[in-house]
Amino acid sequence: MKNWRLAYGPRGQRSARRAAVMVILAAVSIATACTSPSAKPASPVDGPAFEFLDAGDGIEIRDGDDWSMPASARPAANSGFFSEEASADDHVFTRSVDLTWAQIQPAPGDLDRKGIGDAQGMTLDSLDTQLSDPGTFWMRLFASGESWAPKWVAEDCGVATYGPDYDGERHLPIWNECVWGHLLATYRELFIERGLVADPRLLFVYVPGAFTWAEYDYDVVASAVDAGDLDLEAYLAWYGHAWTDLVELFGEHANKLVFTGEDYPFGPFGADDDLLAAQAVEAGLGIRTGISEVSNFHLSEAPAYGSHVLPNGHLSVDDSLPVHDGRRIVATENECYNDCGYETTDPYYAVRQSNLKALQLRTNWMYVVPEPSYFEEFPAHWDWVRLSIGATAGTASDAWAALRDAEDTYWNSDEDGPFGSGGESWTGRPWVRNLERWLVQVDEPKSVAHRSHADAHHNVLEAENGTAYEGLSTDVAEGDTGFVFDLDSRFAAASEECVVKVTYLDVGTGGFGLDIGEWSSRSIERTGDGSWKTATVAVPLGSLAEDSSFRLSLAPGANDLTVRFVRVVRAE
Template sequence: MRREVAAVAVVAVLASLAGCTVTGEAALPDDGSLEVELDVGPQAEFVDAGPDGVRVVDGDDWTLPQGARPAQNSGFFSEDASPDDLVAVRSIDVSWRQIRPDRDGAIDRQSTGTAQDMSFDALEAQLSEPGDFWMRIFASGEDWAPQWVADDCGVTTYGPDYDGQSHLPIWDECVWGHLLDTYRALFIDLDLADDPRLRFVYVPGAFTWAEFDYEMVTAAVESGDLDEQTYLSWYAHAWTDLVELFGDNAHKLVFTGEDYPWGPFDAADDLLAVQAVDAGMGIRTGITEPSNFHLSEAPAYGSHIQPDGHMVVDESLPIHSGRFIVATENECFTDCGYDTSDPYYAVRQANLKALQLRMNWMYVVPGPSYMSEYAEHWDWVRLELGQTVETAPDAWAALRDAEDTFWADDAQTGPFEDESDWPSRPWVRNLERWLVQVDEPGSVAHRTDVDTHTGELEEANGTAHEGLSTEAAAGDTGFVFEVDPRFAAAVDGQQVVTKVTFLDEGSGSFAVDSDAGSSAAVERTGSGEWRTATIALPDGGIGTDATRLRISLADGADDLVVRFVRLIPRG
């Protein structure tokens, strides 16, 4: 293998199937390749409500009914396939120097390469391995790019970046023209873009880790070599160049930049990620691990903060059509310079954030991502990625108040022109997916300190108060939820259960009220632990004409803290 990582079995992926999730129970056939069943349901038995209408288990409950299946165009990807961890899509990485050492030469399929302290096998060798793949061309680094490019274009490099590397100015029209020619020679002339095994390509191939941050752009501006007009002029055509080049396969392109980058052009570069997406390509962020920070207002993903602090996602955007890649990378929890004393919490919140943004692909590294330690949670994530409101196996809301410190800086105005645009700034309410918690008289949810986290992974991640509380003394005796009408219509006529994760403190029961009546009561035991109750709703509790629920305290009950609510059709 091209990297010094733990050996894993080779995966032979059946390209005709749309899903890309694998099971850990595959067997080696006679030819030595690994046949992988892609259409795999939940690996854990579903926790149902039982004959009494309520069943309570300790901790979080991520189970789904056995009929749940992965969405099309979704799954886990990594450097190497790992069947035991349900990772079926491996990487093919090359450097620009490796595949185009000579200006007028064809793509070099036999030479090896290096970038980011990684060694790459020859392109031919990597392509000969079985299985689906994604790709990166490490292009901008001084040691990644062919020397003839710098000589021909007469450019200097900028840096060093945080990994000690210097980079060519990819915005230089001469450099960009040569790189575009290489993309054409590799993906079009060799028909690689048409290869059904190629799931997607990170573009443009700059800068550190081929992630399009603005460290080198800022360096060029500060040196006096780059101005706003020159940069924006290049940017205006760069992504349409690639989209036009890939044609019908443009949906395989994934822009690696972000909204509101730390760039040198003030508001002029705030929404450039939207411009890339609007050109007709997918998008990826590499930093959902600090799950409270920076990605609350994320226009390229259609996510916007509302005046009440909730986030809504515009699913009508083409990026959420199911055709494009909407990706993130969740592997840096006790790695990449991060650390946490509670990796389960960090993993859980990062994945909830990714799903709130409607991601369909997720980069993982099985060990650092804690996939075996939290296997039931990761299996739920696998079955959630890429689902639409009509196909999703559940709708959910994670109740919380969290501080997005990116927006605590008054210099970051974004779309918030006055205080009325977001009165609680920088506090964001909940992570929600087709189930929205609503404050109204008698059902206002209150912040609580029972589960508070500050500076998780890094200081910028701010403070998060997990769970919201009733306040019976003030007349707030429950939580109201509105169900997305599309989800309600999709489950109309089915029996639905609610899973409520609550802090088992105090005394007195609670129930779930719906238009069709109330559920059985959930009794608290005072254990002081987080527990999850699976509660059967009455027939017709959720449907086309029933889109509202309330978790209600019994008369005289102590206040209740709720952290997570899921609605699950049982069929």
């Protein structure tokens, strides 16, 4: 059994932040990646807030990371930022509607639309008051907590509570068939009989309403197992129908259901509960993770998202799965950097990596809180995220590969996992190679990429996040003088006018260029000033649609080159 407390313990401190929604951050040293012009006024369908940085007369070199998007970029359908409160200036248009079970059904029978509630330190307005706002919303029904659930439910079902959870709350056994039956009846009355499920303003609902923050962690389940009141057979018997119950209840609107559990939960049943999040998704629900700020840990092998570790350490995502059909919700939450018990002196790095991880998982919705998410400090990056989430290979404005070697300490143990006996099918375990979205770095003879130690990060936010080496390098001494990339054919087929953006470390001497088929760019020369730079290279019209493979090549006599990020951008 893995130690869930090591991974999720600090998360319990998010309650103090969410109760206040916005907090004053501790003073930290912030290094922005680039300077950008002021953003335009916001609207739900805004294009880029910043000018696209093109290739000038063929090649343009600029300092830092380059997140710019072409003028044609638009947010994807069924995508966006969501939070407790809407903030139109930050492109956060979707607010929460939060209720407790006791608040809306203090007695059996009809719902109470006027009562107020309390959960996780928040005072919750009545249902009618919260629904009076005309804007879009998402919902949580805080159901399982002893102070959230109606007293009559525990009395009728004859159940005790378990816990406490990491916020000190005890919970009803939601797996008890009597408790579950009452909760389903409340869901039916609230969403179906009252027609709320069909309200176009309602975008999605976190389910099943348990446990801390309605996030389905396993500490309460483990408490019941430790008490001798729950075993695997009974748990799986309930789990096997719980999600189909909800899908059948919501019918044509089942795409609004979002399961809040995780793949490989830190639960009491060993390998028997490893893939239960994927089972919920297979039943027809969407999925959400709450821990992508710790971007290297635990989310490499994520079957509910279709993400798997390949034998060479790269991550592959099957975005043909139903969960990525464009109707369901694939969500994450990126707001805990200098908050929720976490601390970092390099928030730009932490924000950047967590968002790259979220996009690698093909998320279409992201929980943010503008201040602790560092919207003001890193506006160009967040604008890129806004225009990226929810896109597909055929609709995205860019495809990219973040070159790196990062340690997923979750897989440090001797447990086999899905990788074969002893893990021998994942060479280099637990090191993950790159984060990639429709652009894959490929090792070929004379173009094998090597770990670079030029930009190393250790234990960012917490020790479980391990070590990450950002950037990969050539090795001229070993005969490896370039990098090869394969572009997803679905992206390439839709690409005519493109640029390639290469973020590299300007050290050493000698140039490098871009090769596509028989065409080669002119040389990109290094100055040796030691800074990270991004070279934007214009490529011949339609060249990547014809040949989806390209190479970065060192000039003869050049020193080794470290590259951190490569983007192919549709410039039309």
